[in-house]
Amino acid sequence: MMKILTKNFGVPDSHLLKVARANGAYSSLGKLFAMKPEDAVQEVKKSGLRGRGGAGFPTGTKWGFVPKGTGKPVYLVVNADESEPGTFKDRAIIEKDPHLLIEGILIASHAIGADTVYVYFRGEYYRQWERFLSALKEAKEARIVGERPFIHAHRGAGAYICGEETALLNSIEGYRGVPRIRPPFPAVSGLFGCPTIINNVETLASLPYIIREGGEAYAKIGTEKSRGTKLISVCGHVNRPGVYEIELGMSIARFLAEHAGGTPEERALKAVVPGGSSVPVMTAAEALGGCLSYEGCEKAGSMLGSGGMIVMDESACMVRCLADIAKFYHHESCGQCTPCREGCGWIKKICERLEAGEGREGDLELMLAVADNMQGKTICVFADALAMPVKSFVTKFKDEFEEHIRFGRCPR
Amino acid sequence: MEFSFTKEQKERAEEILKRYPVKRAALLPLLWLVQEKDGYVSDDAVKFMAGFLDISPADVWGVATFYTMFERKPAGRHHVQVCTNLCCRLKGADWLLRYLKNKLNVEAGATTSDGKFHLSTVECLGSCGTAPMMQIDDDYHEELDAEKVDRIIAGLK
Structure with a gap:
């Protein structure tokens, strides 16, 4: 290579x-x-x-x-x-x-x-x-x-x-x-x-x-739409977190196995965020069928973004993960545009009440509606950077979010 | 108490001003100098900086309060910052924060009674692959376990 x-x-x-x-x-x-x-x-x-x-x-x-x-x-x-x-x-x-x-x-x-x-x-x-x-x-x-x-x-x-x-x-x-x-x-x-x-x-x-x-x-290196090599920084539930240079187009499955060294104790892969916290989350199936290139990540339901890969295995609670992402964006919104300033706070609050077992019927729909009101409605793409994780987490891991409401607690 | 740069800082401030075509652009680097001297940006420093750059104190205050690394009141001698963002959380940031709270006997956002440590939680510091981690003053400490934390804290004066 x-x-x-x-x-x-x-x-x-x-x-x-x-x-x-x-x-x-x-x-x-x-x-x-x-x-x-x-x-x-x-x-x-x-x-x-x-x-x-x-x-x-x-x-x-x-x-x-x-x-x-x-x-x-x-x-x-x-x-x-x-x-x-x-x-x-x-x-x-x-x-x-x-x-x-x-x-x-x-x-x-x-x-x-x-x-x-x-x-x-x-x-x-x-x-x-x-x-x-x-x-x-x-x-x-x-x-x-x-x-x-x-x-x-x-x-x-x-x-x-x-x-x-x-x-x-x-x-x-x-x-x-x-x-x-x-x-x-x-x-x-x-x-x-x-x-x-x-x-x-x-x-x-x-x-x-x-x-x-x-x-x-x-x-000559890489794929037609993604030329050259790219650094991938990988963290979360992997045995060998770190920074690796790959030829663009490498399959995520191969990257996870060869570079990241798989998940700890061979726990099942649950989700992959391939390009920094702002891109849509991939399910394990999407990730394992996807490639690390601009077009490959898009095809697999996400984006290559910065190449900052976050891996979650079956022990992760997806509601908790989204709550942490929302906390970040709420903290970092510059506050200039209302949909972002207010939306980030709403998402954070809803995630936190879901995780605390105080979720209400209709919370998931509310989150999606808030995300809709954020995406594409602000001066920069910061609001989109939270709206995309929200939409993907809530729709791709819907069962897990619903369980939190039904059980009145985090089942994990 | 009126703020002023030290003699050596004055020279550095002059050098910093030369880097930019307009004076105001020196605001962030100069606020770093203020913080280097006092440990925080005081009301007096805000007034001083406004005069130094020919802008209003409100302009300086707006900037000093926007950026989280500028302290607005005196903090402890050492600033211990624990990343509690997603990636660190997946790798034990909750444990680390709990451990430090117990060890230093202080809550996040507060200073120990002897004024030695100020503990806070922060968002991503770009250390996701070496989590859990903390930043103490200018240094990152990564891949932490109890033994390592004990050693690092014991090594601070």
Whole structure:
């Protein structure tokens, strides 16, 4: 299996420049700087790379939206605000191969013509922020990173919503992290009203390979609609939780067996959330018949999202699980849009009363109605990110929810 | 008491201001400096910051209260944060929280009587594969069991 993102993960001290360079870091730059920016964009378009933050938008196409000749500076913003429950892959890149990220930043900056880069770290990733800063210092001392682009590491301060790209921009500008209405899209008017491209850490870390080996080589990996490799962070009821690089298209059954090592004590698989807490849950049957690709997860009733996989075996209570998800979204809603602010609270309350054995007849219908009133009715997709789990949990595990009402307690 | 940066912080603040084309963008990094000095963001610090960046105290207050990592009152010497999100819950976060409550003799959201520890619950910290976990001050402690927790707590001054 081709290792593009994790090839140095097992190398001792792989975060140090000396070691990283001995393992190929920055070897794409010679070729990059001989390329015109538009050729670099073209190469990434050819690769078929899609954004790895969760939305899966084609990276080269996104870059192509930057208008030419506006006279305004162009910004590159790196989204290292990883905070979706189940997702811990960007953290692995920053900790184990920060130079791969910096190389990716240099490539993207060259392609879009950015002369200033802000890397937005979630506030809690303090040690990861430090690690990035020391890698950046080394790269500057070695003159790999020169006068331009300016690369600044900006720390958030505890707000999941700042992973949403326009909320992130507001946060950098010194405001509360509330999403902006689009249009205008950030590529046209983003940070400080200037053209801005926001890319995820893993997306950028995929670029050195694409430039070095060519977009076509990258496009040969994976499936037609999901090119390349992807990091999957797996947690919950598995024997070997962790971050694994897979060729897109791998079956979930094989991933669970070969990488995640199956469930503890060989308990039966109950459910899989394949792409971070915001995507619809899959039943065991859906998961075992599904593939880890954008289209494969959709076919199996969910989404690949960020690749943050949460596994539940038969010992898990699905009402409790949804209550925990709802608690998260209730805590993290920015409060700007009423359907989200109120809806998240309602869902949380209903889940908690179901789990406490105080569920009422009609609660499931009420939850679905609330979810309907949230989905697609707000400025950003945060509300959808709770509505989708609600709809899928309640419909796919209906018996379990009904039992809670019928028995007046959690049967587990 | 009026807030001011230390001499060394003043220099860092000047350097931070240079990173952004507009002053206000320095607000989050500067609030981090405030918290580094005092351990929390006081009313006086809010006023100071408003003057420093030419914005209203309400603007500063709005930002300082939006982000959960900015403390609004003095906390304990060590901030112990336990993730109780779904993924940690599947791997024993309930146990960990109970254990810490008993061990430190404090409820979540409160500070121990000697002021040494402040215990709180938090949402996902990106440590789902190494659950259960807690963050103490700037450090993550992962794959915890009773013995490990005892050792970590005993090692704190």
